[in-house]
Amino acid sequence: MKILIATGYSGSWPYVPDMVEELRSRGVTVDIFDIDEPRPARFLDRLAFRFTGLRARTTRSVLRHKLDAMASDYDAVNIHxxxxxxxxxxxSLKVRGRRLVASIWGSDFLRANDAQRAVLRDILAQAHVITTNNPEIRQQLQAAYPEAEPKVRIMSYGMRSLSVIDQVLRKETxxxxxxxxxxxxxxxxxxxxxxATRAQQHMTMIQAIAALPxxxxxxxxxxxxxxxxDDAAYKDEIxxxxxxxxIAYLMLRENMDLEDICRLRIVSDVTLxxxxxxxxxxxxxxxLYAGSALIVGRWLPYEMFEKMGASVQRVETAAQIAEALAVARRKxxxxxxxxxxxxxxxxxxxxGSDSLMEKWLSAYRG
Known part of the structure; x- marks a missing residue:
């Protein structure tokens, strides 16, 4: 099997890199079309790329040229x-392979404006399979694009980090x-x-923590x-x-290796x-896999975790966050x-679950 994955690769960690590694370990040929790497090769493109007003148009042109040079014998093209x-x-993506799989990540749909949702409608209309990893997002997709519903599948992403959490817990307390x-x-x-993005709403968290006794x-x-x-200005603002x-705090500013990221999950009693x-x-x-309790925005689609029996406390205001933190306990x-x-x-x-990989291979095979 031969698969082409189209994505912004640098922002796709850990899902796409882990997925690519797993597919290749099973003998699947995987190529990446990275929209974050236009890298103009032709002289006129390099020249145009220097001008802000021409950069967007040049990026599209370079990516089309790069894509047109790729093979057209893929079993499936998967846009993430x-x-x-x-x-x-x-x-151009459609003619690269027999099937087109469109994978919704969340903010590509949830934060889209009207013009962007029109683009989504076109992609979803032409996809053979549409994936999301959350049943609540599927419901919202159905409301926005009812014609696409028969093609939507709930498809989780495998996470190598879960195995690393297990490994750390076997060797240390x-x-x-x-x-x-x-x-x-x-x-x-x-x-x-x-x-370190503003969408995390750090200032509301700080307001809540400051109000604690x-x-x-x-x-x-x-x-x-x-x-x-890498937004130093916003980190300084936080x-x-x-x-x-x-507030006494520890801010983790620098990149961490996977084992230390997993340790952070292990030591966390509460995640806000x-x-x-x-x-x-x-x-x-x-x-959650490491046993942390969650304090989350009431609007977030985490019902599946509640159904599993995880500790999920929903909040809407800084005052409610403070109330939840006031009764937090060690896990x-x-x-x-x-x-x-x-x-x-x-x-x-x-x-490691064969059933998870089989779902993805089935989407690619048709």
Whole structure:
């Protein structure tokens, strides 16, 4: 089998890189068409690329030229994250393979404006299979594009990080993981968000934490995961707001290796996630897999976690966040005991499950 994956590769971690590695390990040929790498080769394109007013048009031209040079004998072309630029590339993508698979990631649909939703409609109309990893997103897709519903499938992404969490828990206790990260050995650990974008709503989190009674704040350590993207100005803005509010915190600014990311999930007692939209972020699944409790925005589509029996507390305002944090507790050491729902997450999102890979291969085969 031969597959072409079209995506912005640098922003597709961990889902697409893990998927590519797993497909190749099973003998599938996988090529990547990376929309984040236009790299003009022709002189006139390089010249035009220097001018802001011509850059968007040149990018589309370069990507079309790059795509036209690719093979046209793929069994399937799989678009991951339906970026508006595919409006100019769809015809060329379609003729690269027998089948077109369109994978909705969440914000490509949830944050799309009217013009972008029109592009989505065209892509979905021409796709043979449409995938989403969340039943609630499927319902919203059905409401927006009822004609596409027969083609929509719930398809999880495998996550190598789940296996790494298991490996870390086999070799060290939670206390040892805390020591490895330099985290307080005794306090309740609250991880605030998982990236350094404004959509995470850090300022609302800070407002809530600042309102906590001093004795509650003294029992908790607040960790801000701001490892990506590389937006130093916004990271400084978060730090300044935390300092002004008198909050003791640990901000993780630099990239972390996968093992330390997994340690962060293990040491977290509570994960606070109030980002504006989400489908099913890998970071949230990792936290749950390591036994963390969730405090999440009421608007986020996490009903499936609640049905599994995970600890999910929904909030809408800074005051409600503060109320939830005030009663937060340490979780049991996950190296000793894990929640029952962990098995369900493993079955749904671990590439070690043959049934998960078979779903993707079936979408590609037709």
């Amino acid at each position: 994250f339906l970026h508006p630029i595919y409006a100019d590339l769809l015809d 939670q206390a040892q993981s805390r020591a490895a990260l330099g985290v307080d050995p005794d306090k309740i650990i609250v991880v605030c968000g998982y990236n 001093p004795d509650v704040k003294a029992r908790q350590q607040f960790i801000v995961q701001a490892t990506y993207p 730090a300044a707001a935390l300092d002004k509010a008198g 996630n109030i980002q504006t939209t989400d489908s099913l972020a890998g970071s949230i699944q990792e936290h 049991p050491d996950p190296s000793v005991t894990r929640p029952d729902y962990v098995r369900q997450i493993h079955e749904a999102a671990c590439w």
